[in-house]
Amino acid sequence: MEPSHKQTVRVERIIALKRFEQPPPGYFHLLPDRIIRRIEKGEGRSGFWESWVQALSIRPVLAYAFGLTVCGAVTVGIFYSPKPEAAAGVTGQMPASPWAVSPPREEMAGESDAQRGLHVANGFGSTNPVMSSETASMFEAADERAIPVSFFQDK
């Protein structure tokens, strides 16, 4: 007998030691009853998705095939989906957004602040909606009245 073959036989014999390991006495008399009792109690019952996952876990090859199919479908979906430029149109304008830059103030002269929306600056560098156009005119009028005082009399 070759030395390597001898070694293999010895390894097999040592592994065979494991055959002598046994559960506690009487264990196998009780086990089927426990299993059947749990089955009759309805344990392990599962819905459609769970039974689908169970079937996949019994055959991992099916799970891999399913995963590949999903990945393939997603890739094809991304490849054939319309491009963002085409979706936005030929003018190249970006879709409307509440954060879009508002038109210049001159173009909106006839509109009230309420019509302009909250994002429109009101001429004082503030977007505070409390500052109405009436309030603004009051400030402007105040500017007109605020004439600097001179302590030197003009001769």
Place this chain on the structure above:
Amino acid sequence: MHALRIVEPEPAPGPEDDLALVRRAQREDTAAYDELVRRYQERVYATVYHMTANHEDANDMTQEAFIKAYRALKTFKGDSSFYTWVYRIAVNKTINFLKQRKNRVQMSLNDMDFNAEHDPVLVALISHNTPRRDLSLAELQEKLNAALQKLSEDHRMAVILHDIQGLSHEEIGAIMDCNVGTVRSRLFYARQQLQAWLADYLK
């Protein structure tokens, strides 16, 4: 005078019997399933036990594997034998469990059957084939368990199914969902590893 009646011995349960029991169990006949459990519980338990090296885990896994098999019985078409199918469920469940349990290695090493101490092959192996004459059976078992736990799940499973459970390469391939070549290579690699780790006990 009574005529002698020759009593024919009952035929051993074959695959046909299994299939008949499976068909009954598929119609929710739990008595039939109970019979199937009794036939294969020892083999399934032993496989799970050698993989987990823990009786409590093996107990849980065996019960869950049989319950899962019962719930999935409607999908069993009879392409393979029932025991291959149950084994596959138990093996996948055990491998998933071990991956989750990665950091919690437990071993119960005091379950050695008393008969082992009187097995002539083992006694000869320990008293003559090892340089450590004073090595006890429990010590050798401990070293063997430690070496087996060092193997990957797939390699350990191949060794357990072949060298402990005595299954053929083809059966292991069907259970582990791989081809015979893969089974052979896993067995070869696992034995090489075990030889290296148990070198002191093999001289």
